[in-house]
Amino acid sequence: MSEDFRLNKSLIVNVIAAALVVAGHFLALPVVFTIGLFALSGAVTNWLAVHMLFEKVPGLYGSGVIPSRFEEFKGGIKHLMMEQFFTQENIDRLLTENNASAIDLTPVIEKVDLEPSFDALITTVEQSSFGGMLAMFGGTEALIPLKEPFIEKMKLSLTDLAQSEAFNQILINELEQPNVMADLQAKVANIVEQRLNELTPEMVKDIIQEMIRKHLGWLVVWGGVFGGIIGAVAALVQA
Structure with missing residues (x-):
C-alpha cells in the first residue's frame, strides 16, 4: 500500500460516497442514493471528528482538544516518566x-x-x-x-x-x-x-499527528463502509 493512498484514503471514501449520491439522484436509483448518502454522512462525520482532535473549529465545542490540553499532556508525560520509569x-x-x-x-x-x-x-x-x-x-x-x-x-x-x-x-x-x-x-x-x-502546543500537535493521524484515517474509511451498510439496510426496509 503506497504512502499516497494512506494519506488520501479519507478523500477517496468521501469522493466515492458523493459519487453514489450524485449517481443515485440523477439516475433515479433510490437504493444507490440512500447507500451513498449514509456512507457520505458516516465518512464526513468521522473525518470531522479526526480533524477536531487537532484543529479548533469555530462554533464546535470540544474541538482542538489536543492543543487545548497542552499543559495536561505535558503533566501526563512527566507523571509517566517519574512514576513509571524513574522511580x-x-x-x-x-x-x-x-x-x-x-x-x-x-x-x-x-x-x-x-x-x-x-x-x-x-x-x-x-x-x-x-x-x-x-x-x-x-x-x-x-x-x-x-x-x-x-x-x-x-x-x-x-x-x-x-x-x-x-x-x-x-x-x-x-x-x-x-x-x-x-x-x-x-x-x-x-x-x-x-x-x-521547550515544547509548544504546535509541537505537541505535530508529534501526535505524526504518530496517529494516518491511522485515524481508517475511522473515515470504516465510517463510510458502515454508513453504506446501514444505508443499504434502510433502503431495503423502505422498499
Missing part, C-alpha cells in the same frame, strides 16, 4: 543489577590533577623532623624529579583501588542511600521538566 525503586534496581565492575572510575582518575598531592607530601616532609636532613641534600628541589613517578604510581594505586570489589560495593551502597536516590530522582525530574518546557 526510586527502578533506580535502585538499576544500580543493583549492574555489578560492581560496571562502575569504571579509571577515566576520572586519569583526569585528576595529583600535583597538589605531591606538593602536600613535600610540605609534610619539609615540616617534619626530616626537614633538616632534606635541607642538607638540596632541599625540596632534590625531590622534584620524583614528581612524575609519584603521580604515575598514585594513579595506578587509585585505579587498582577503584577496581576492587570491596570499593565498588561501598560505592554502590552509598549510591543506594535514600538521600542520594532522592537527589538523583530530583535531578532527573528537573531534566524532564526542562525538556517539556
Whole structure:
C-alpha cells in the first residue's frame, strides 16, 4: 500500500460516497442514493471528528482538544516518566543489577590533577623532623624529579583501588542511600521538566499527528463502509 493512498484514503471514501449520491439522484436509483448518502454522512462525520482532535473549529465545542490540553499532556508525560520509569525503586534496581565492575572510575582518575598531592607530601616532609636532613641534600628541589613517578604510581594505586570489589560495593551502597536516590530522582525530574518546557502546543500537535493521524484515517474509511451498510439496510426496509 503506497504512502499516497494512506494519506488520501479519507478523500477517496468521501469522493466515492458523493459519487453514489450524485449517481443515485440523477439516475433515479433510490437504493444507490440512500447507500451513498449514509456512507457520505458516516465518512464526513468521522473525518470531522479526526480533524477536531487537532484543529479548533469555530462554533464546535470540544474541538482542538489536543492543543487545548497542552499543559495536561505535558503533566501526563512527566507523571509517566517519574512514576513509571524513574522511580526510586527502578533506580535502585538499576544500580543493583549492574555489578560492581560496571562502575569504571579509571577515566576520572586519569583526569585528576595529583600535583597538589605531591606538593602536600613535600610540605609534610619539609615540616617534619626530616626537614633538616632534606635541607642538607638540596632541599625540596632534590625531590622534584620524583614528581612524575609519584603521580604515575598514585594513579595506578587509585585505579587498582577503584577496581576492587570491596570499593565498588561501598560505592554502590552509598549510591543506594535514600538521600542520594532522592537527589538523583530530583535531578532527573528537573531534566524532564526542562525538556517539556521547550515544547509548544504546535509541537505537541505535530508529534501526535505524526504518530496517529494516518491511522485515524481508517475511522473515515470504516465510517463510510458502515454508513453504506446501514444505508443499504434502510433502503431495503423502505422498499
